[in-house]
Amino acid sequence: MSKKFDVIIIGSGIGGLTIASLLSKNKKVLLLEKNNNFGGYCAAFKRKGYRFESAVQAINGLYKGSPIYEVLKKSQALNGVKIVRPRHLYRSIFPDYDISVPQANINKYKTLLFSLFPDEKNNIINLFDTLKSIYLEMSRFYRKKTLAKSPFILKYGRRSLQELMDGFTKNKKLRAVISQYWMYRGLPPTKLSAITFAYIWYDYTANGSYFPKDGMHSIMQNLVDFIKNNNGVILHDREVNKLFVDFDRITELGLENSSRYEADMVISNIDVFKTFGMVVSGDTLDIESFLSKLKNNFLSISAFKIYLGLNIDVRKIGIKDYEIFVNPSYDAESMYQASLNNEFEKVPYSITIYSNLSDSFCKKGKSVVSIGLLSGYDFWRNLTRSEYKQKKEEMAEIILSRCEKVIPGLRKYIKVKTIATPLTMERYTGNSNGSIYGWNKKSLIEEIRFMNPTTPIKNLLLSSHWTKMGGGIGGVLLSSDRVYNLINNKA
Ligand SMILES: Cc1cc2nc3c(=O)[nH]c(=O)nc-3n(C[C@H](O)[C@H](O)[C@H](O)COP(=O)(O)OP(=O)(O)OC[C@H]3O[C@@H](n4cnc5c(N)ncnc54)[C@H](O)[C@@H]3O)c2cc1C
Numbered sequence: 468m469s470k471k472f473d474v475i476i477i478g479s480g481i482g483g484l485t486i487a488s489l490l491s492k493n494k495k496v497l498l499l500e501k502n503n504n505f506g507g508y509c510a511a512f513k514r515k516g517y518r519f520e521s522a523v524q525a526i527n528g529l530y531k532g533s534p535i536y537e538v539l540k541k542s543q544a545l546n547g548v549k550i551v552r553p554r555h556l557y558r559s560i561f562p563d564y565d566i567s568v569p570q571a572n573i574n575k576y577k578t579l580l581f582s583l584f585p586d587e588k589n590n591i592i593n594l595f596d597t598l599k600s601i602y603l604e605m606s607r608f609y610r611k612k613t614l615a616k617s618p619f620i621l622k623y624g625r626r627s628l629q630e631l632m633d634g635f636t637k638n639k640k641l642r643a644v645i646s647q648y649w650m651y652r653g654l655p656p657t658k659l660s661a662i663t664f665a666y667i668w669y670d671y672t673a674n675g676s677y678f679p680k681d682g683m684h685s686i687m688q689n690l691v692d693f694i695k696n697n698n699g700v701i702l703h704d705r706e707v708n709k710l711f712v713d714f715d716r717i718t719e720l721g722l723e724n725s726s727r728y729e730a731d732m733v734i735s736n737i738d739v740f741k742t743f744g745m746v747v748s749g750d751t752l753d754i755e756s757f758l759s760k761l762k763n764n765f766l767s768i769s770a771f772k773i774y775l776g777l778n779i780d781v782r783k784i785g786i787k788d789y790e791i792f793v794n795p796s797y798d799a800e801s802m803y804q805a806s807l808n809n810e811f812e813k814v815p816y817s818i819t820i821y822s823n824l825s826d827s828f829c830k831k832g833k834s835v836v837s838i839g840l841l842s843g844y845d846f847w848r849n850l851t852r853s854e855y856k857q858k859k860e861e862m863a864e865i866i867l868s869r870c871e872k873v874i875p876g877l878r879k880y881i882k883v884k885t886i887a888t889p890l891t892m893e894r895y896t897g898n899s900n901g902s903i904y905g906w907n908k909k910s911l912i913e914e915i916r917f918m919n920p921t922t923p924i925k926n927l928l929l930s931s932h933w934t935k936m937g938g939g940i941g942g943v944l945l946s947s948d949r950v951y952n953l954i955n956n957k958a
Contacts, residue, residue: 472497472700474954475720475730477707480507480896481683481940482931483736484690485947488542490954491697497728498694499720501706505691507896508903509940511684514883517776517829519837520682521887521895522903524790524819525553525651526940527670529677534609538944539686543693549680553789553824556676559647560793560873566644567788571675584641594635594645601662602669609945623661631661643797650792650815651939653768653841654907655803663908667939676790680825712748715925721747734950736931738898739905739918746924757923767938768806769889769901771842773863776883777834781820786874791818793873807843811865816840818873833882836874838866844889844900859886904938905931920950928953 472495476487479500487498504510508522528535529550539545556568556576564583569575577595581588597619604617614620623631628649632642646656648668656664679685694701709721710733720728735742739761743754794815796802805813821828821835828835850858863886871877892901906918918934930950932938937946 470497470727471729473730474732474734475499475728476734476736477720477742478507478735478737478897478931479505479701480736480931480943481509481687481690482943482947483507483734484687484694485538485542485544485944486734486736486930486950487699487701488544488690488693489947489951491694491699496694496697496699497730498699498701499705499707499722499728500701500703501723501897502895503703505701505703506683506687508892509683509687511682514774514776514885517833517835517883518682518684518827519774519776519835519885520821522770522772523678523683523940524817524821524837524839525557525671525676525678527667527674527676528941530674533670533674534948535941535944538948542690542947544686544689546689546693548685548689550677551680551824552675552677555788556671557647557790557792558788559644560791561640561643561797562795563640564644568647568672571673573673576672580641580644583644584638587636587638587641590636590638591641594632597631597635598665598669599673601665602673605662605666620662623665626661628656628659628661628664631665632656639797643794643799646799647792647794649799649803650817650841653903655799657800658803658907660908667941678824681827682821682825708745709747710742710745710924710927712746712924715923717924717926730926732926732928732954734928734930736929736947737933738902738931739929739933740899741897742927742929753923761918765907766900766902767904767907768841769844769892770887770903771809771840771859771862771866771889772887773838773866774883774885774887775834775836775838775877775881776829777836777877777880778832778882779834779880780822780832781834781836781874781880782823784875786820787823789820789824791820791873792816793818793869803841806841809842809846809862811840811862812869814840814842814866816866816869818870834880838870840866842889844893847888847890855888855890859888904942905933906937908937920946920953 474490474494474496476483476498487496490496510521556570559566580591600619604620706723707720708723710717711719717733802815817839819837889901920928928950930946932943934946936942
């Protein structure tokens with residue numbers, strides 16, 4: 468006999484836990500997670516006294532009044548959590564520049580750029596003004612759901628970042644410096660929506676980058692506690708593998724361990740292809756045509772990560788930064804291609820030193836460092852098991868050797884080293900091809916039209932980074948809030 472709940476949520480990424488927490492106040496909720504821990508890309512893991520973040524290094528919009536902050540507050544995720552900002556937004560290394568971008572001080576950043584590119588002063592002012600106008604119009608769009616009186620969005624809605632930049636400056640170095648955050652979106656300026664970039668760029672640059680002092684785990688644990696305190700149920704090691712559908716409703720969920728559950732409403736906070744791949748239906752429900760529409764869209768790129776526990780506090784050797792981007796050239800297009808093809812000598816990468824943000828990641832005198840880069844999936848999938856093992860070590864060595872130019876002697880301090888490839892990302896979270904943000908969306912128009920939470924199955928809703936407004940913590944939280952409002956008939 469199957470057990471019955473009001474709502475069942477599949478997957479305990481930040482999106483799944485947030486909705487479960489919001490709904491648990493007045494519904495009987497069950498959350499099913501396939502792993503033996505919760506969090507998906509927001510999970511933490513420990514090795515020999517070092518605590519690592521699986522993925523996330525910075526969040527925009529974690530300040531009072533921002534919609535992202537308000538969703539977390541409403542879901543009780545922030546109780547007792549201290550949110551901090553690194554001293555600098557980030558440090559950016561290029562062949563001729565080593566720039567520390569000021570934190571939440573756009574005027575100081577402008578002045579810094581004026582000193583590096585004196586001939587470009589007016590272009591910088593005009594470009595920054597345009598990026599700010601787009602941000603303000605988008606903020607209004609998120610609040611009021613209207614594009615009325617949004618001339619900048621109408622002008623740039625279908626354009627790429629490259630096309631936007633073309634209107635302001637031809638200086639390749641300046642463009643590369645300002646568009647550093649393309650790496651956060653996993654697309655180079657020719658393919659990246661001007662609007663998406665402008666929104667996150669302004670939010671980070673003007674309002675700051677944030678992170679919980681004790682890691683994402685502190686937010687996730689609060690969500691778990693709140694759900695349980697409201698008599699919600701969270702089960703680990705429970706992989707959903709069947710959605711039994713009768714006509715247009717899910718009647719039961721089947722698990723790998725053969726148990727069954729029933730609910731009035733099911734919310735899938737996992738990969739959309741995996742979700743519909745689980746449907747077992749005796750009827751002619753037209754899932755195929757729904758899925759075929761999705762097949763024309765592209766998945767976001769995956770990532771390669773090296774997690775390091777060091778037996779030195781890197782501040783003692785002069786490294787005080789939290790996040791450092793290393794760019795071997797100014798040509799984002801060729802660097803993106805190198806990432807897709809896994810040419811590790813040529814890829815850009817980032818170094819995040821969590822222990823420089825907070826002393827909770829490791830003991831005194833040690834450091835927790837994470838190196839991340841974008842990485843194409845196919846290269847890894849096509850290797851045999853032994854080739855894969857060998858390649859990931861070889862590739863990590865290439866990056867570690869390059870890193871020594873930034874952290875001198877890095878390799879001699881390594882006490883713990885763990886490597887994750889796109890295949891690890893896929894295996895751990897179930898995201899197809901190890902996609903880091905769900906879909907790639909090339910324009911605002913695609914984002915607005917794309918992936919509503921409702922589906923052809925009446926009691927199945929979708930959340931997560933596979934639905935509107937997409938990838939990154941901010942997008943996922945807004946998607947959870949949207950689903951919550953839908954269920955409460957507020958949307
Ligand atoms: C390397 C990397 C760096 C990133 N850095 C940042 C950053 O700095 N800032 C930022 O904003 N965003 C960042 N992101 C993106 C962000 O982490 C994700 O967009 C977000 O965490 C996705 O959350 P989610 O709720 O959609 O679910 P996911 O994190 O994808 O979790 C899905 C969960 O569902 C579970 N699951 C899957 N299938 C099943 C099943 N059949 N049954 C039961 N459970 C199942 C999985 O085990 C997993 O726990 C990064 C991502 C990566 C990979």
